[in-house]
Amino acid sequence: MSSDSEKPSADVKPEEKTSSPPPKKPEEKSVDLPAFEKGISDKIIEKFGDKVEVAFVKQDRVGINVDRDNVHDVAEFIRDELNYDHVESVSGVDYPQDKEIEVVYHIGSYTDSSLASQILVLSTRAQREENPIPGNDATKLPTLRDIFYSVEFHEREVFEMFGVYFEGHPDNRRLLLPEDWADLPPLRKDFAIKGR
Amino acid sequence: MLKDLVTPENANVFIGKLGDILEKAIDKPLGYAINWGRIWSLWPVHIETACCSVEFGAASSPRFDVERFGIIEAFGSLRQCDLVVVQGTITRKMAPRLRLVYDQMPEPKYVIAMGACAITGGLYFDSYNVLPGIDGVIPVDVYVPGCPPRPETLIQGCMLLQEKIKRMKARKFV
């Protein structure tokens, strides 16, 4: 699994692409990266070296790619050293061609006023099964609930929508779907909605 | 004369006939009175199913005031209610609950399907979790189209329902 983490080459590409035509401020074309955001990503790189990969550095947004073995350590470092304190959203993104499901944490901070507008986008990838048995297959990730308490319901939602089981999460029940849902997890790309 | 006609053998038949005649005589006024009572005290169940409940709430606000027409927004038990206003989308999770609510209500009971989602699925026609209309769950009396219907439209729907009840046979439920 850890060898697959080199895959998100698709994620690195947009960084050059989007930074070349920034939509709002054309004068930033020459200035390559915002300094403050660069500092945040540098701190993470300094600590973890090649275990992490900077996906993008934009205005107020820093994207970090981590493989599943290190996501727990990186999240702990982000909370303890960088003063991020809550998770705003946890989204899954299904990449059937990569045979991976990406789980993206958007992490923000209330306590540190210099980070008020910052969002750290921590993304990690889980192995994707062709025939998923939610909870009983290889699509698993370590939970971040013991680090960021606010992921509790978000991770439950990702579990039912993508079948990503979060190991160590105390409450992996259904949240939004009906109790008798026996189909594929609906937000996977191979789940087709009717008439489409 | 009557004494000759009524024998112990056909007494039952005769009394039955008499009852029919009596019933025909009072059926219309009695039915009218029962229906009149039903029309002006329609109590909707407090079940909200989706976003149309916003306009349902607006309909009982001072500007529209649906209570003028005898639709009293009840905050009581569903066993005292006789109207279900299905306020929008019915998802697969909500459908059994809606049926359960409907089954627990005493007869007579009426259903208004409010909003495009309750009628056909509306905007969510292709969603994986939304039923294409509630006809498969409960029988509907009046459809109120719109997404969401304006409160005036809902009030018109309620008045149509009252019109319908007026023409219903009251004895069916007595």
Added chain:
Amino acid sequence: MTSELPPGLALQKVDERIMTLNVGPQHPGSGHMRIVVQIDGDYIVACDPDPGYVHRGEEKMAEYRNYILNIPHLERPVIHDSCNVLYPYVLGVEEIVGIEVPERAKYVRVIASELNRCIYTMYWLAIYGIFLGHSTMFMWPAGDRELLIDLMEKMTGARVTHAHFVPGGVRNDLPPNFEDVCLRQVNYFEKRIKEYAAVFYDNPILISRTRDTGVLSRQDAIRLGTTGSVLRASGVDYDLRIKEPYDVYDELDVHTNVMTEGDSYARSRVPWLDMIESCNIIRQALQKMPKSGSVRTKLKPNPKGKGLDSVYKRVESGRGSLGCYIVSDGKTEPYRLKMSVGSFRNLIALPYLLKGEKLGNMPSVYWSLNYWPVEADR
């Protein structure tokens, strides 16, 4: 599925003292959700919120519709706050497509967004009143919000579902004479909502019912990741209109209202103070708005992203921070769209607030979370 029980159907051990009570979905004090509470006598020992009764799969459907077709159905989660719920999506699409917004359109958006925040909060307040058995507080806000709905109807043509924001601006320019009407209505509205203090916020019955119930401390509010009025009622000064100003909020003078108690009373008061602040913002925006000019940059018929790209935009809605995460793969449809909504984030606080409360306080605590179930379920 294998022979073992799927998660959620496993049997639980039952304590004889503890009674399990289902509140909702058919219940005047629950809205469109179910709350399973376990009570010992009159006190709640555990609470398990069960949302999902209005889960309509918005995110999945968005993957099948192009960026423009997504507009009407993405505002359906909160139809009475439809401008705000669409705002982050529109901002995100603007960044993906790469399109400039005219200055006047930005002001129109701010005005529409603030009006909609008031409309949402008035509805929320009306329901809060009726939850507490205070019928006057249902009738007053429900009647007064019609004033602002009239304004929005004048501006957009629809009562609640406006679909007014489009990538590149707003759909239509303001109608003639709108500024004067808006100013007059907003001034009246502000005067009117200030009267609510006498009947509701200074009411001893309300105070005795909501003071010191469901106290959320500052640390817990941060740790649980709550947002919006719940966060500000617990003493955290965080408002995205100031912290991460979008459109023209950085040119306007915006104040936040922070209370430190963190109880139901503070949580019910902060949105009301926010409405008064919204009136200020609308007046400023009306003054600073360019008097003429374009309100919409025309898009190409089928807007596309530029290759693989992702944006996360957030705005301050009536219920708090509302984020929209869009992953685009260069097609006309979003590859993945996720709405991170304030209601869903505040829901996590419910079990913590209800623990140890009396059952009778449940509606006041639950609705003070500024929770709209349809939005949480999406």
